[in-house]
Amino acid sequence: MSGPRFGSLESGGTKFVCLVGSAPDRIEDEIRFPTGAPEPTLARAVAFFEEAAVKGPLDAVGIASFGPLELRRSHPLYGHLAATPKPGWSGVDVAGTVAAALGVPVAIDTDVNGAALGEGRWGAARDRDTFVYLTVGTGIGGGAVIGGRVITGLVHTEMGHLSVPRVPDDDFPGSCPFHGDCWEGMAGGEAVAARWGRPAEELTGETLRRALHLEAVYLASGLRDIIYTTAPERIVIGGGMAVLPGLFPLVRDELARTLAGYPGLPEHAADDFVVPAALGRLAGPAGGLVLAERAAEQARRAAGGGASRPSAHVSGVPPLEEEPA
Numbered sequence: 001m002s003g004p005r006f007g008s009l010e011s012g013g014t015k016f017v018c019l020v021g022s023a024p025d026r027i028e029d030e031i032r033f034p035t036g037a038p039e040p041t042l043a044r045a046v047a048f049f050e051e052a053a054v055k056g057p058l059d060a061v062g063i064a065s066f067g068p069l070e071l072r073r074s075h076p077l078y079g080h081l082a083a084t085p086k087p088g089w090s091g092v093d094v095a096g097t098v099a100a101a102l103g104v105p106v107a108i109d110t111d112v113n114g115a116a117l118g119e120g121r122w123g124a125a126r127d128r129d130t131f132v133y134l135t136v137g138t139g140i141g142g143g144a145v146i147g148g149r150v151i152t153g154l155v156h157t158e159m160g161h162l163s164v165p166r167v168p169d170d171d172f173p174g175s176c177p178f179h180g181d182c183w184e185g186m187a188g189g190e191a192v193a194a195r196w197g198r199p200a201e202e203l204t205g206e207t208l209r210r211a212l213h214l215e216a217v218y219l220a221s222g223l224r225d226i227i228y229t230t231a232p233e234r235i236v237i238g239g240g241m242a243v244l245p246g247l248f249p250l251v252r253d254e255l256a257r258t259l260a261g262y263p264g265l266p267e268h269a270a271d272d273f274v275v276p277a278a279l280g281r282l283a284g285p286a287g288g289l290v291l292a293e294r295a296a297e298q299a300r301r302a303a304g305g306g307a308s309r310p311s312a313h314v315s316g317v318p319p320l321e322e323e324p325a
Contacts, residue, residue, distance in 0.1 A: 007061035008288025062291025064114025107295035114287025116143035137239035160184035220254035238277030
């Protein structure tokens with residue numbers, strides 16, 4: 001394939017997705033395999049990229065990983081996993097391992113931030129500069145893109161652990177092991193399965209109707225907080241729960257109710273304000289391509305704009321119009 005060749009790695013808690021390309025519709029090669037122990041799993045990903053590099057050099061690799069991650073670029077553990085519930089993975093240097101093996105610039109962010117970048121470039125938020133991407137699957141995760149930049153600070157955002165008000169007479173304790181009845185503890189897929197005794201996709205009839213109502217109420221409560229704190233131009237929702245039939249109209253109706261006319265913007269009531277994700281399973285890997293592109297551009301700038309290939313390093317991912325802090 002002509003043009004840049006980027007590697008993308010979506011490092012998930014259950015599977016790894018590796019691909020080479022430059023856009024979701026320009027993928028040269030792809031592989032998926034289960035997430036096992038850190039060393040053999042990362043070695044398999046590296047082997048895939050090494051084989052791809054035989055056909056032509058890779059410009060950079062972007063990683064969209066499960067977390068929590070250390071994303072402060074000045075921190076000595078940048079690119080490492082923190083205390084993750086995934087057995088054996090706490091403290092693993094995901095980004096550094098890939099960079100050292102491949103000798104190309106490597107950038108890393110969370111899987112949900114990666115999906116946000118992918119949806120912002122090619123998907124449901126591609127015409128917006130400030131938006132929020134949420135994945136509502138087993139749990140809930142969110143990435144906020146403000147002025148084209150994914151927001152991180154001491155840690156990446158953890159929107160799934162927002163507090164949401166209980167529906168009156170709802171005695172479900174919540175499924176979050178840390179907070180019980182936080183947002184994902186009440187509205188994530190694991191919570192729905194625990195509440196009704198089976199996964200959401202298996203619900204039917206009156207049980208499905210009741211489950212959808214509660215899901216819409218709790219999702220709208222969390223969305224209100226996000227609207228008031230990040231002022232997004234659009235909210236994109238992906239993940240397994242997002243495909244439940246009829247969910248989005250219910251969420252929009254409940255959101256209008258919980259906003260209660262404040263601040264009264266017509267955009268908040270529009271059908272294109274809260275929308276489903278467009279890229280599906282490619283959202284995270286597409287984000288990896290964006291991260292790789294930014295890492296390659298940053299490396300070129302650091303090298304003074306020359307044509308020579310940069311040495312291996314782990315890159316941060318500032319916006320292309322800004323120099324890294």
